[in-house]
Amino acid sequence: MAVRGIRGAITAEANTTEAIVEATETLLRELLALNELDRDEIAFAYFTTTPDLNAEFPALAARRLGWVDVPLLCGHDMNVELPNPRGVAQCVRVLLLYNTDKRQREMRHAYLRGASAIKSDLDAMRASLEVPR
Numbered sequence: 001m002a003v004r005g006i007r008g009a010i011t012a013e014a015n016t017t018e019a020i021v022e023a024t025e026t027l028l029r030e031l032l033a034l035n036e037l038d039r040d041e042i043a044f045a046y047f048t049t050t051p052d053l054n055a056e057f058p059a060l061a062a063r064r065l066g067w068v069d070v071p072l073l074c075g076h077d078m079n080v081e082l083p084n085p086r087g088v089a090q091c092v093r094v095l096l097l098y099n100t101d102k103r104q105r106e107m108r109h110a111y112l113r114g115a116s117a118i119k120s121d122l123d124a125m126r127a128s129l130e131v132p133r
Helices: 017-035 059-064 113-129
Strands: 002-011 042-049 072-076 091-100 110-112
Touching (some): 002 113, 017 059, 017 110, 059 072, 091 113, 110 113
Antiparallel strands (some): 042 091
């Protein structure tokens, strides 16, 4: 069985515990549904936030969803000055490592709310490099 990466990002409405946890939970639920994930096969989750989100650890949302046996880690994104086409303010990102027999290209990523700008940038890069999906 291989380990595959699944990416996701979402913007939070504010720098509060409630907003960060709500946004992260929304993102995780979307990734679980999109990929039909079995929680027992999640090898690791790495969360980052932009520096303007520091009121709570986004991993708290995963714990509240019952991810008590999944190793979780939080950090901050690089503090790249905005505006930047690849940067989004008040953003929570996650990288899930998942044990699966599926191929990497079968993994579905989610970029929600204001983080959809990240997806647009990735699509433009793929098109310019002619990278197959």
